[in-house]
Amino acid sequence: xxxxxxxxxxxxxxxxxxxxxxxxxxxxxxxxxxxxxxxxxxxxxxxxxxxxxxxxxxxxxxxxxxxxxxxxxxxxxxxxxxxxxxxxxxxxxxxxxxxxxxxxxxxxxxxxxxxxxxxxxxxxxxxxxxxxxxxxxxxxxxxxxxxxxxxxxxxxxxxxxxxxxxxxxxxxxxxxxxxxxxxxxxxxxxxxxxxxxxxxxxx
Amino acid sequence: xxxxxxxxxxxxxxxxxxxxxxxxxxxxxxxxxxxxxxxxxxxxxxxxxxxxxxxxxxxxxxxxxxxxxxxxxxxxxxxxxxxxxxxxxxxxxxxxxxxxxxxxxxxxxxxxxxxxxxxxxxxxxxxxxxxxxxxxxxxxxxxxxxxxxxxxxxxxxxxxxxxxxxxxxxxxxxxxxxxxxxxxxxxxxxxxxxxxxxxxxxxxxxxxxxxxxxxxxxxxxxxxxxxxxxxxxxxxxxxxxxxxxxxxxxxxxxxxxxxxxxxxxxxxxxxxxxxxxxxxxxxxxxxxxxxxxxxxxxxxxxxxxxxxxxxxxxxxxxxxxxxxxxxxxxxxxxxxxxxxxxxxxxxxxxxxxxxxxxxxxxxxxxxxxxxxxxxxxxxxxxxx
Numbered sequence: 001x002x003x004x005x006x007x008x009x010x011x012x013x014x015x016x017x018x019x020x021x022x023x024x025x026x027x028x029x030x031x032x033x034x035x036x037x038x039x040x041x042x043x044x045x046x047x048x049x050x051x052x053x054x055x056x057x058x059x060x061x062x063x064x065x066x067x068x069x070x071x072x073x074x075x076x077x078x079x080x081x082x083x084x085x086x087x088x089x090x091x092x093x094x095x096x097x098x099x100x101x102x103x104x105x106x107x108x109x110x111x112x113x114x115x116x117x118x119x120x121x122x123x124x125x126x127x128x129x130x131x132x133x134x135x136x137x138x139x140x141x142x143x144x145x146x147x148x149x150x151x152x153x154x155x156x157x158x159x160x161x162x163x164x165x166x167x168x169x170x171x172x173x174x175x176x177x178x179x180x181x182x183x184x185x186x187x188x189x190x191x192x193x194x195x196x197x198x199x200x201x202x203x
Numbered sequence: 204x205x206x207x208x209x210x211x212x213x214x215x216x217x218x219x220x221x222x223x224x225x226x227x228x229x230x231x232x233x234x235x236x237x238x239x240x241x242x243x244x245x246x247x248x249x250x251x252x253x254x255x256x257x258x259x260x261x262x263x264x265x266x267x268x269x270x271x272x273x274x275x276x277x278x279x280x281x282x283x284x285x286x287x288x289x290x291x292x293x294x295x296x297x298x299x300x301x302x303x304x305x306x307x308x309x310x311x312x313x314x315x316x317x318x319x320x321x322x323x324x325x326x327x328x329x330x331x332x333x334x335x336x337x338x339x340x341x342x343x344x345x346x347x348x349x350x351x352x353x354x355x356x357x358x359x360x361x362x363x364x365x366x367x368x369x370x371x372x373x374x375x376x377x378x379x380x381x382x383x384x385x386x387x388x389x390x391x392x393x394x395x396x397x398x399x400x401x402x403x404x405x406x407x408x409x410x411x412x413x414x415x416x417x418x419x420x421x422x423x424x425x426x427x428x429x430x431x432x433x434x435x436x437x438x439x440x441x442x443x444x445x446x447x448x449x450x451x452x453x454x455x456x457x458x459x460x461x462x463x464x465x466x467x468x469x470x471x472x473x474x475x476x477x478x479x480x481x482x483x484x485x486x487x488x489x490x491x492x493x494x495x496x497x498x499x500x501x502x503x504x505x506x507x508x509x510x511x512x513x514x515x516x517x518x519x520x521x522x523x524x525x526x527x528x529x530x531x532x533x534x535x536x537x538x539x540x541x542x543x544x545x546x547x548x549x550x551x552x553x554x555x556x557x558x559x560x561x562x563x564x565x566x567x568x569x570x571x572x573x574x575x576x577x578x579x580x581x582x583x584x585x586x587x
Contacts, residue, residue: 018313018316018317018415019316036323038320038323039320039321039322039323039419039513040316040317040320040415040416040418042415042416042419042504042505042508042509042513043500043504043505043508044500044501044504045565046501046558046561046562046565048558048562061558066415067415068313068414068415069461070414070415070459070460070461071415072461073461073464074500074504077500
């Protein structure tokens with residue numbers, strides 16, 4: 001029972017305003033299915049999926065959080081242990097996009113400094129209701145040096161890709177860190193903001 | 204006790220001029236019959252809405268229901284409908300009706316998202332109510348709350364100009380299919396009623412406003428009242444569930460308030476109580492949780508805040524709430540039920556790793572609810 005069935009364990013976190021589709025994204029990724037009949041997430045929920053990257057079996061432990069302010073004390077306690085964070089907004093909801101800044105501040109306050117981040121503009125299948133252009137999404141991601149993708153849990157667009165890319169970025173970081181390595185020697189140049197592909201460790 | 208005898212037991216208590224609430228609690232603790240609207244009437248009593256003196260009911264209910272209608276008239280307003288000098292949508296005056304309207308809509312937006320996600324596995328909330336609120340549904344949609352927060356998008360068109368001066372304008376008229384489709388004039392669905400109740404509650408309790416999860420507390424109450432076979436009661440399901448919900452919230456509202464998390468009445472203290480109970484009842488599991496660093500926030504936050512309403516199918520939730528509402532010390536029995544739920548999964552929990560244990564607790568396996576309740580009673584009696 002206690003035998004390890006994976007090589008690495010990555011802890012990921014999904015955050016963003018209420019109703020942007022965090023639970024649906026996770027459900028699409030873990031069960032490859034979509035349903036609109038989700039109840040709202042209260043507190044925190046979680047799912048597991050194992051992926052294979054560069055010959056390594058990686059177990060993703062993904063935490064799904066409630067969007068509303070009330071739950072922040074509960075949910076921010078998970079930021080610390082997270083190695084990757086998906087920040088989700090809804091392309092049909094301007095407000096959820098504006099709040100990305102607020103969520104980024106939350107990450108700065110509560111997460112590890114070297115946490116891998118990715119911004120997802122979800123519901124990109126609803127072109128007729130779009131309120132946030134892809135360019136604006138890209139711009140905000142570029143400004144903060146974070147990866148960006150538009151996704152649709154419903155139409156299954158970019159969901160697997162997003163998780164794989166985030167996992168790979170974490171893998172890049174962990175790969176150089178064999179036991180005995182000094183983690184604090186890895187410095188990420190924060191001024192280099194033009195690169196959307198982020199990580200530039202151990203050059 | 205045979206079902207008929209139980210039903211008679213309830214009749215005996217409920218027919219008295221002054222209802223013995225203590226006796227009612229003893230009986231209701233073991234479950235209220237699903238028939239004859241018994242649950243609806245008992246919950247009205249157990250939640251301290253109806254007074255025990257039966258003679259006062261008619262006048263009391265009439266007064267409360269009128270008060271509720273008054274709330275609707277007063278709080279669901281359309282700015283611009285009354286002539287108020289100097290008020291306009293861009294007014295910065297804090298008393299501006301428009302200001303209030305826009306502020307309210309922010310709360311409403313959250314409520315709207317959640318009521319559309321209420322009990323999606325049953326169709327009840329999507330069906331029309333027999334008793335729509337007439338001043339709302341006959342307002343040409345103006346007073347329908349969900350209309351206020353619908354995204355409106357200006358129509359756009361692709362304009363293509365070819366040679367010969369021919370211009371092709373392609374209007375995109377795709378329509379999203381709505382699961383919770385709005386009803387025709389004069390009708391409304393149960394979820395719209397629930398939305399209104401939550402909105403009024405948020406307006407009347409501005410310090411707390413609406414917090415996600417309140418819909419899950421209101422849902423079962425409204426369901427019990429709106430499916431009462433007696434039309435004389437069913438007609439007022441909205442007003443009555445508003446007041447019962449308000450009373451219940453007054454007892455559990457601290458769970459919903461972030462600033463009270465660390466206080467004795469807050470959710471953290473409830474979670475600690477559960478953990479202490481677990482330690483006393485089953486040390487092995489407690490130790491295992493310690494070792495796995497499986498904290499109560501991961502599973503019991505939702506259990507306790509929502510009084511287990513998201514963990515079980517609705518009929519089981521109704522049954523659990525019969526016991527919870529009959530609890531002399533609300534909500535001690537809730538702790539026992541939660542503890543029983545953990546202990547029942549003992550073997551799987553003791554042999555599992557972190558993810559499998561958490562998965563199990565977050566998705567409680569289907570089982571006869573009576574097994575859990577019996578275990579909870581057993582735990583409550585172990586107390587010295």
